[in-house]
Amino acid sequence: MRHVDFAAVQAGVFAQISADPEIKALIGTHIFDGVPPGVVPDLYLLIGPELVIDKSDFTQSGSEHQLLISALSRGHGFKEAKRLAGFVVNALHAKPPNLDKGRVVFVHFSKANAWRDPQLDARRVDVTFLLRCAQDDAL
Template sequence: MSYGISAALQAAVFGALSEDAAVASLSGGAVHDALPPGPMPPLYVVLGPERVRDASDKTHDGAVHDFTVTIVSQGAGFGAAKALAAAVSDRLSGADLVLSRGRLVALRFLRARASRRDGGREIELWFRALVDAETP
């Protein structure tokens, strides 16, 4: 096992979310893998932390990546944030993403946490990706 597939997985997740019509419509195209400088839009998506552990066996090198996608809203209610979170979850849950290195075996939703943050709202979605180091 290595951490080598992490960047390929992140790029595939970012691409999938950036190119999804529902996510783009609800977020106004504000999907980020790192927050840009300056004022932020009222509703956006940002890729977040990940935890990775070995999932290798005798025949394959693999890893389990638990990662977050966070929806941030400056609005007073959760409605818009929850609609965007649902679109993100719909796009990623069970997705068959193509990685530039290795291959995605499975991708599923794990859990979510909705909270108030700095006068706005935040929904943190956790996903689990199982990756194999071998490219098909």
């Protein structure tokens, strides 16, 4: 695996979901890569963690990114968190995110897990995506 820009996938995913009108209408700019300090919004997204696996072959560098995106709601019930998680799935399936370096070959929704997170006092829906990326360089 050469020339992999790990931040490019996160930046591309962030740009894709930030631009989605349904997500924007529901949470505005409340998309983070860690729990925000201070007052936490009632509904927000967390991007990460991410596991990257080398998928290079003899012709091209490539990687598979197992990315977790979490929808969190501090309100009662799971309805809003599940709704937000659904919008994220739709946004990433609408078209692959653009990357500064390389390209996303495909995006696959892998699984979702809804649970109560006592540490954050929130209802949480963790959505796992598989993103296959190819670098535009020859090996």
